[in-house]
Amino acid sequence: MTLNEMIFKRKSCRQFIGKPVDAEMIERILSFELKPLYPEIKVRMDIVSRDKVKCICPWTTPQLITIYSEEAEGYLENIGFLFQQMDLYLQTLGLGVCWLGMGRMNPKTTTAVEGMKFVIMLAFGHPKGDQLRHDLKGFKRKPMEQITDEADPRLEPARLAPSAVNSQPWYFTHEGDAIHVYCSKKGSRLDAGIALAHLYVSNEEAFRFFKTDHVADLPGYTYIGSVTL
Ligand SMILES: Cc1cc2nc3c(=O)[nH]c(=O)nc-3n(C[C@H](O)[C@H](O)[C@H](O)COP(=O)(O)O)c2cc1C
Structure with missing residues (x-):
């Protein structure tokens, strides 16, 4: 399925089997090219393990994608623009994904990134069953x-x-x-x-x-x- 087709099927996933995504798929995710809205704003994206984040959601996945940014004019819409392409891409790989505004970096297991601010994270992983929408009525x-x-x-x-x-x-x-x-x-x-x-x-x-x-x-x-x- 293309990213464009996924717009009409995607859904936040909050039910996962809990098995980590393997190294080969992680490699594909990290090398997927995302187009920025503001190419001049520096961002940093990482795939981190559960212990690096704090989140009260009981369903949080073993791995998450975190994103940091320089705090320049337009940085929030730039992050939304980049990470939504990732939301769609992950679902084309058959993975489930959910934006996690509640998630924070765990200060006990992570260090601050110089000159950058943590913005948001995506929980992702193997979904429990079929998590996509089958028609527009589901939106x-x-x-x-x-x-x-x-x-x-x-x-x-x-x-x-x-x-x-x-x-x-x-x-x-x-x-x-x-x-x-x-x-x-x-x-x-x-x-x-x-x-x-x-x-x-x-x-x-x-x-x-x-x-x-x-x-x-x-x-x-x-x-x-x-x-x-
Ligand atoms: C910026 C952002 C932050 C979000 N934070 C959370 C969150 O912390 N927990 C959660 O369960 N869902 C979170 N969501 C998912 C939204 O609730 C969801 O996208 C919205 O209800 C629409 O549903 P859908 O994604 O299934 O189409 C977030 C979504 C966005 C875009």
């Missing part, structure tokens, strides 16, 4: 009219994107060829990056991300950037 998401000023089928992949506590804080406006992307001030910019990742994966060739100074203010929202697809 609990806002209807199209609540996330955009104009119904636009190109935004369907973004509508289906996962977000922290399913908050779906994104809003899209149209201006000529451009789609402007906003994030609710109550929401997380990580989530805006996740929705952007789905727009990238579903329009890999045409996707272009940019920022413009001439964008309308949307009360209660932060402007994240604009795309052409």
Whole structure:
């Protein structure tokens, strides 16, 4: 299955068999190329064992992927953008995955990374049974009219994107060829990056991300950037 097809099937997995993912698959995961939103922002991704993290979830997996970043403008949406490509990729490998906003690095077993901040982690592993969705009815998401000023089928992949506590804080406006992307001030910019990742994966060739100074203010929202697809 391609990453694009996975957008319509993926689901957070919270049931795992507990067997670690083997070295050959770990190698494939680490060498999978992720496209950044901001290539100039330095990030660091590691696969770590359970003892390196603190998380109260009883189902946490034996291995997790952690990501650190420089704290530059746009770093949160950059991490959301990168890690959502990983979320989709892991599922194409037949693995289960779940973003873990609750997870922290364990200060007793890890050391701080100089000049970088820990941002978030993904739990991943062999799922218990089939964890994918089989139709769109399985997605609990806002209807199209609540996330955009104009119904636009190109935004369907973004509508289906996962977000922290399913908050779906994104809003899209149209201006000529451009789609402007906003994030609710109550929401997380990580989530805006996740929705952007789905727009990238579903329009890999045409996707272009940019920022413009001439964008309308949307009360209660932060402007994240604009795309052409
Ligand atoms: C940034 C982020 C943080 C999340 N943190 C957690 C978490 O700590 N625990 C958890 O069980 N699920 C977590 N989730 C999963 C969301 O609850 C889930 O993506 C959302 O409810 C939509 O469901 P779906 O992923 O199955 O489509 C997180 C998701 C995102 C995007």
